Amino acid sequence: MTRWLAALPLIVLVALGALFGLYALNRNPQVQPQALVGKPMPDLTLPDLDNGRPVRLHELTAQGPVLVNFFASWCAPCEIEHPQLVALRNQQVRVVGIAYKDAPQNTQSFLTRLGDPFAQRLVDRDGRAGVEFGVTGVPETYVVGRDGVIIAKHTGPLEEADAQRLVAQMR
Numbered sequence: 001m002t003r004w005l006a007a008l009p010l011i012v013l014v015a016l017g018a019l020f021g022l023y024a025l026n027r028n029p030q031v032q033p034q035a036l037v038g039k040p041m042p043d044l045t046l047p048d049l050d051n052g053r054p055v056r057l058h059e060l061t062a063q064g065p066v067l068v069n070f071f072a073s074w075c076a077p078c079e080i081e082h083p084q085l086v087a088l089r090n091q092q093v094r095v096v097g098i099a100y101k102d103a104p105q106n107t108q109s110f111l112t113r114l115g116d117p118f119a120q121r122l123v124d125r126d127g128r129a130g131v132e133f134g135v136t137g138v139p140e141t142y143v144v145g146r147d148g149v150i151i152a153k154h155t156g157p158l159e160e161a162d163a164q165r166l167v168a169q170m171r
Helices: 002-025 057-061 076-090 104-114 128-133 160-170
Strands: 045-047 054-056 066-071 095-100 120-124 140-144 150-155
Touching: 045 120, 054 057, 057 066, 066 076, 066 128, 066 160, 076 095, 076 104, 076 160, 095 128, 104 120, 120 128, 140 160, 150 160
Parallel strands: 066 095, 095 120
Antiparallel strands: 045 054, 066 140, 140 150
16 A cells, blocks of 8 residues: 555656646647737827827728737847838838837837838837737737728738738738
């Protein structure tokens, strides 16, 4: 009987390992939470990066659909996706950049160094807008329709195929 008691912790550990292993095998890591897709964009006002003037996000959709991109100067994947954002700008796609939990001077340096692909640059210094949007990590990009409803969401750095898929959803 004492042998069973001595082996009990090992048996419990193996059982827990099997349970977690089965969970991981049946979980798709590519599935991204799409909680706000099909719902109105949060009604937020954020300061403009250049002059600090408050900008209401809903006003940005008055001219038509827009891509909203959360990024940061400290984010390596944001630097990887940056050429795709520049390419979108060159295709006349309106992209609004929201600097997530970043110091404005660092954001300015980042955009000066890599080029500025954004039609509008906003600051989310404390991350409140990111929480409202459901940002799980930067970069994240949202397609927002003229009516202010979120049409699609992409988590992670945009590759060319991702960017074109989002642009197609804007039309």
